[in-house]
Amino acid sequence: MSTTSLGTWWVLVTGASRGLGAAICEGLGPLLGPGSVLLGVARSKEGLDTTAAKVKALNSNIKVITEAVDLSTILKEDLEGILKASFDPGQSPPPTRAVIFHNAASLENLTYLKQMKDASKLTPYFHFNVSSVISLNAVFMDHVSHLCNGSITVVNISSLCAVEPMKSWGLYCSAKAARDMVFRVMAVEEPKIRVLNYAPGPLDNEMQVVARSLTEDEEVKSAFQSMKTDGKLLNCSQSVVKLLDVLQKDEYKSGDHVDYYD
């Protein structure tokens, strides 16, 4: 990606406290022009503070804001309050682009579908990984609705699991597939908004530690362990370079699923 300024952007990154979300902030932060606002949310204040300090050291001309929130329980009114306090609709000059990265996600129950008899235990998973994404997206869209539609970009961090089934990963695969479809629908509902489903590749981070240790299916677990021992995992920053390149080239069809390896 070019090192030239991208202009004055409003950016919201979920899951900015670690992993890919932190890397998106650190990769994008230096490219944002003066007057830009980067808002990172996650539960860990400590993680968010670390990300914010790194971004501020890379670009002192932008405003970096963090909010420690639990996206699985936050109310619509609180989301609206955070956006109102972070992104001033009266800002002059106005931002040239508003971008939301729906990055936060969880693995949780990596067991077989035949064990999932209690629907009430599944609801919180889908609430956080799908419903809260739809809700935050709608709140964000409403807040940036005064901007020209053509200057709004929505990025859903997807996965190979959105398109490939994996044994004992039924919840994650189905939530990722659902999220992809949500944003494919959005792409046809809002033809002027740029919508990207980006699968970042296998990343050498905490989520992979969970995958290697808690996956019930032995074949899948051993495939994750081999990826680590064979050095096949990517650094988060490596994947972010590709993501930012895809965004800047702007050649994808809105709603497409683009993989790191494409």
Ligand SMILES: NC(=O)c1ccc[n+]([C@@H]2O[C@H](COP(=O)([O-])OP(=O)(O)OC[C@H]3O[C@@H](n4cnc5c(N)ncnc54)[C@H](OP(=O)(O)O)[C@@H]3O)[C@@H](O)[C@H]2O)c1
């Ligand atoms: N790791 C991989 O190999 C891989 C591969 C393909 C796709 N992905 C996707 O990449 C994205 C980033 O994952 P990652 O690998 O960076 O995972 P990660 O290291 O587990 O990070 C997940 C992020 O989500 C946040 N989060 C989790 N629960 C939250 C909640 N209830 N409210 C608010 N924030 C919450 C976490 O912060 P707090 O704990 O501070 O809240 C953290 O910042 C995900 O969408 C994942 O599905 C990852």
